[in-house]
Amino acid sequence: xxxxxxxxxxxxxxxxxxxxxxxxxxxxxxxxxxxxxxxxxxxxxxxxxxxxxxxxxxxxxxxxxxxxxxxxxxxxxxxxxxxxxxxxxxxxxxxxxxxxxxxxxxxxxxxxxxxxxxxxxxxxxxxxxxxxxxxxxxxxxxxxxxxxxxxxxxxxxxxxxxxxxxxxxxxxxxxxxxxxxxxxxxxxxxxxxxxxxxxxxxxxxxxxxxxxxxxxxxxxxxxxxxxxxxxxxxxxxxxxxxxxxxxxxxxxxxxx
Amino acid sequence: xxxxxxxxxxxxxxxxxxxxxxxxxxxxxxxxxxxxxxxxxxxxxxxxxxxxxxxxxxxxxxxxxxxxxxxxxxxxxxxxxxxxxxxxxxxxxxxxxxxxxxxxxxxxxxxxxxxxxxxxxxxxxxxxxxxxxxxxxxxxxxxxxxxxxxxxxxxxxxxxxxxxxxxxxxxxxxxxxxxxxxxxxxxxxxxxxxxxxxxxxxxxxxxxxxxxxx
Numbered sequence: 001x002x003x004x005x006x007x008x009x010x011x012x013x014x015x016x017x018x019x020x021x022x023x024x025x026x027x028x029x030x031x032x033x034x035x036x037x038x039x040x041x042x043x044x045x046x047x048x049x050x051x052x053x054x055x056x057x058x059x060x061x062x063x064x065x066x067x068x069x070x071x072x073x074x075x076x077x078x079x080x081x082x083x084x085x086x087x088x089x090x091x092x093x094x095x096x097x098x099x100x101x102x103x104x105x106x107x108x109x110x111x112x113x114x115x116x117x118x119x120x121x122x123x124x125x126x127x128x129x130x131x132x133x134x135x136x137x138x139x140x141x142x143x144x145x146x147x148x149x150x151x152x153x154x155x156x157x158x159x160x161x162x163x164x165x166x167x168x169x170x171x172x173x174x175x176x177x178x179x180x181x182x183x184x185x186x187x188x189x190x191x192x193x194x195x196x197x198x199x200x201x202x203x204x205x206x207x208x209x210x211x212x213x214x215x216x217x218x219x220x221x222x223x224x225x226x227x228x229x230x231x232x233x234x235x236x237x238x239x240x241x242x243x244x245x246x247x248x249x250x251x252x253x254x255x256x
Numbered sequence: 257x258x259x260x261x262x263x264x265x266x267x268x269x270x271x272x273x274x275x276x277x278x279x280x281x282x283x284x285x286x287x288x289x290x291x292x293x294x295x296x297x298x299x300x301x302x303x304x305x306x307x308x309x310x311x312x313x314x315x316x317x318x319x320x321x322x323x324x325x326x327x328x329x330x331x332x333x334x335x336x337x338x339x340x341x342x343x344x345x346x347x348x349x350x351x352x353x354x355x356x357x358x359x360x361x362x363x364x365x366x367x368x369x370x371x372x373x374x375x376x377x378x379x380x381x382x383x384x385x386x387x388x389x390x391x392x393x394x395x396x397x398x399x400x401x402x403x404x405x406x407x408x409x410x411x412x413x414x415x416x417x418x419x420x421x422x423x424x425x426x427x428x429x430x431x432x433x434x435x436x437x438x439x440x441x442x443x444x445x446x447x448x449x450x451x452x453x454x455x456x457x458x459x460x461x462x463x464x465x466x467x468x469x470x
Contacts, residue, residue, distance in 0.1 A: 011452070011456075014451060014452040014454075014455035014456060015448055015451070015452055017455075018426075018433070018451070019265075020433060020448055041470065042459075044470055045459070045462075045466055045469055045470060046455060046459060048469040048470060049404075049408060049411075049458060049459075049462055049469050050427050050455065051427075052404060052405065052408055052469065053408065053412075053423065053427035053428050054427070054428065054430075055405060056405060056408065056409060056412075056428065057405070058306065058310045059309065059310060059313050059319050059322070061305060061306055061309045061323060061326075062323060065305060065309070065323055065326075065327070066298070066301060066302065066305060068327070069301060069305075069327050069330055069331070070294070070297075070298055070301070072327065072331055073294065073297060073330075073331060073334050074294065076331060076334070076335060077294070231363070
């Protein structure tokens with residue numbers, strides 16, 4: 001039979017199983033279950049179903065899963081190298097030697113190493129971005145591009161970067177780092193992650209109007225219900241891509 | 257009286273030593289990948305592919321989608337490997353990416369609105385939850401005798417997405433509390449309260465078939 005202490009003990013059992021209680025609470029639970037048959041059974045029950053999860057059947061992966069994945073990985077690497085060569089070409093005279101060197105190394109197909117001035121490599125995923133004041137507002141000059149390629153960047157200060165005629169940054173070879181439009185950052189209170197939103201001509205006004213209802217501070221806009229907001233933006237035609245680094249989860253919203 | 261605690265402690269220390277060894281090997285693989293060694297990437301994929309697909313399967317409940325999600329996550333990890341600073345283990349970092357890919361897929365399928373709006377946590381990491389989990393019997397429960405594993409699978413499907421993710425991480429993938437905290441970008445306190453609530457929810461669902469588990 002349960003007594004009045006049993007309810008408290010029951011609440012502690014989930015963490016008792018993993019030895020995540022304080023030493024004091026651990027001993028309280030232990031002493032109680034040694035003298036209470038009902039709670040002892042509850043413990044056994046919870047241990048049993050918790051451990052049983054490991055017995056759940058695992059699905060087999062397709063025989064060609066690995067091969068498909070490696071082909072895609074190699075293809076992505078080749079594309080990256082090609083883009084890197086393209087940007088160097090656009091850099092004009094003086095990079096011919098570098099281009100030649102890259103063509104030679106092309107056959108080795110490596111992932112693009114961090115380039116000395118490749119701010120983006122760390123820009124998009126560097127948690128220090130979270131600390132930089134992002135002062136991008138509706139007043140910022142919006143360069144509306146006709147290109148359909150997905151674009152975002154969370155580097156707030158673009159004054160030192162020059163875009164070429166396709167609106168891409170010379171030292172940002174990856175497709176998803178092109179700055180195209182106005183960029184706004186939402187700081188998600190719930191999960192302490194960030195969402196980057198890119199607006200196009202059609203939905204920019206509406207997105208800004210939605211954001212104007214959010215609280216704003218030096219790091220960006222805050223939303224008390226970020227998932228609801230993201231759903232709304234989804235309905236406006238954005239797609240969401242979530243990318244994480246070790247210290248912060250960043251949600252990127254990229255236009256279709 | 258402390259014997260259980262001592263045994264637990266020794267067991268955890270042995271696990272840590274074994275995990276430490278595993279991490280040294282992984283660190284070397286990651287270094288090689290950063291230097292462009294695609295074979296090293298292939299090796300890492302081989303190590304995690306089954307776990308990744310099954311993790312995604314438990315969240316997405318579809319085998320094809322799970323494989324797509326796992327592939328997407330691996331490719332992202334490979335693409336962004338130079339941003340991985342190795343302050344956590346590769347698996348923590350990778351499963352963060354995979355979890356987020358799965359979340360994106362769920363959002364695209366607009367499943368999230370069923371669970372989202374009610375789960376909040378405030379700045380003190382106190383979680384409050386208004387979601388009502390589905391404890392009602394399934395269509396066959398009264399007519400068919402089910403195995404414990406079938407009931408467990410059903411129970412996992414009935415709890416919230418948030419609870420399901422954390423149970424998958426802890427009880428299926430065997431992740432440490434600290435790894436889960438890093439992966440989900442939540443505090444250790446929130447991990448503890450979520451695991452506690454998740455297990456209590458499961459207990460409530462499975463209670464009527466308790467005898468199958470004892």
